[in-house]
Structures are given as structure tokens and as C-alpha cells.
Amino acid sequence: MDTSDKLEEIFRNFPGIGPRQAKRFVYHLLTKSQNELSEFSTLLTQLKSTVFICPSCFRFHTQKYALDQSGLCSICRDQNRNHRQLMIVARDIDVGALEKSRAYSGRYFVLGGTVPILDNDPASKIRQKELLQLLTDKEFDEIIIATSINPESEHTATYILSLLKKHYENSKLPKVTTPGRGLSTGTELEYSDADTLRSALENRR
Numbered sequence: 084m085d086t087s088d089k090l091e092e093i094f095r096n097f098p099g100i101g102p103r104q105a106k107r108f109v110y111h112l113l114t115k116s117q118n119e120l121s122e123f124s125t126l127l128t129q130l131k132s133t134v135f136i137c138p139s140c141f142r143f144h145t146q147k148y149a150l151d152q153s154g155l156c157s158i159c160r161d162q163n164r165n166h167r168q169l170m171i172v173a174r175d176i177d178v179g180a181l182e183k184s185r186a187y188s189g190r191y192f193v194l195g196g197t198v199p200i201l202d203n204d205p206a207s208k209i210r211q212k213e214l215l216q217l218l219t220d221k222e223f224d225e226i227i228i229a230t231s232i233n234p235e236s237e238h239t240a241t242y243i244l245s246l247l248k249k250h251y252e253n254s255k256l257p258k259v260t261t262p263g264r265g266l267s268t269g270t271e272l273e274y275s276d277a278d279t280l281r282s283a284l285e286n287r288r
């Protein structure tokens with residue numbers, strides 16, 4: 084396998100990228116100058132050392148926000164937010180969309196994925212252990228399960244709900260809500276516009 088084949092394979096594993104697009108990416112890179120490619124490669128090398136994962140919500144954040152030793156992101160450190168309200172989302176990018184809508188001012192938890200239907204090891208597909216730890220460490224008045232509207236995401240939401248029920252078996256289950264179905268079937272949270280997200284959150288139940 085030569086270099087271009089290897090790159091093509093890497094691109095093919097990117098979310099939403101098929102074999103044809105992967106090939107186009109490689110051809111696109113071939114049109115770039117050596118300097119541009121060197122810069123690209125330097126950025127890739129630096130990426131992991133300049134972006135951190137928040138130890139509380141597990142979203143990625145950049146160093147400029149990590150001013151204190153805790154490593155917490157700006158959202159988790161913001162005292163003006165409601166820390167008794169928790170929104171569980173599948174991916175980091177969903178936080179971005181929700182923050183842009185300005186419809187929510189609580190804290191988040193990023194699952195880091197979804198649970199495939201009929202999966203026999205769901206705990207390994209999401210940050211289950213970390214979520215349960217957060218629920219043990221902090222008290223919440225409301226937990227919002229905000230997943231996209233497709234079968235796998237909805238299956239994930241059901242799975243999370245069962246985890247919550249089990250976790251709070253011997254204590255009071257906080258109010259658990261989901262965004263209203265202003266979001267139509269097939270809706271990816273990350274692609275929803277601010278107004279849609281706002282009304283879905285206002286109509287949560």
C-alpha cells in the first residue's frame with residue numbers, strides 16, 4: 084500500500100466520507116504545495132497537544148480556556164450557568180450547536196458516541212462509567228437526554244434512560260426530559276438551526 088492509498092483509507096474512515104470523496108481529498112492534497120502540506124502535517128501533529136478533553140463534561144476545549152489546574156472547560160467553570168441541570172448529548176459537535184442556539188444554560192455531558200441497536204456491549208460505545216460517576220458526584224434537578232432523531236440515537240436515549248432509572252433506584256430520580264419533537268425524524272442535532280433547537284428545548288417534556 085503506498086502513501087496515497089494509506090491516506091485514502093484514513094479519509095474513508097472519517098464520518099460521512101465515502102470511497103469517492105476519500106479519493107478526491109487525496110487528489111486535492113496533491114494539488115497543494117509542499118509548504119502547505121508541511122503546515123497541514125504540523126497542525127495534525129500539534130492537534131492532540133493543544134486540544135484538551137474536559138474531565139467533567141468530556142467535550143474538547145482549547146488550552147486558552149484551561150486557565151486553572153482543574154482542566155475544566157469554560158462551560159463547566161461558568162458559575163452563571165445552572166449546574167443542577169444536565170444535558171446528555173452524543174457528540175461534542177452537538178454542544179456547539181446547542182451553545183449557538185443560546186437556549187440552554189445548564190451543564191453538559193458528552194457520551195462520545197451512540198449505542199447501536201442490538202449491540203451486546205453498549206457500555207463500551209459510550210462514556211457510561213464516566214456518566215455514572217458524574218451522577219454520583221453531583222446532584223441534579225433535571226437531566227435532559229438530547230439525542231438526534233434517528234433509530235440508533237433514539238435507542239441510545241432509551242438506553243440512557245434505563246441507566247438513569249437503575250442508578251437512581253434507591254434515591255430520587257431527577258426530572259428526566261427530552262427535547263420536544265419540533266425536531267423532525269432524521270434530524271441530526273448538529274445540523275439543526277438555532278430557532279429549531281430553541282423551540283425543541285422550550286417544548287421539552
Ligand SMILES: [Zn+2]
Nearest residue numbers: 137140156159
Ligand atoms: Zn466541561
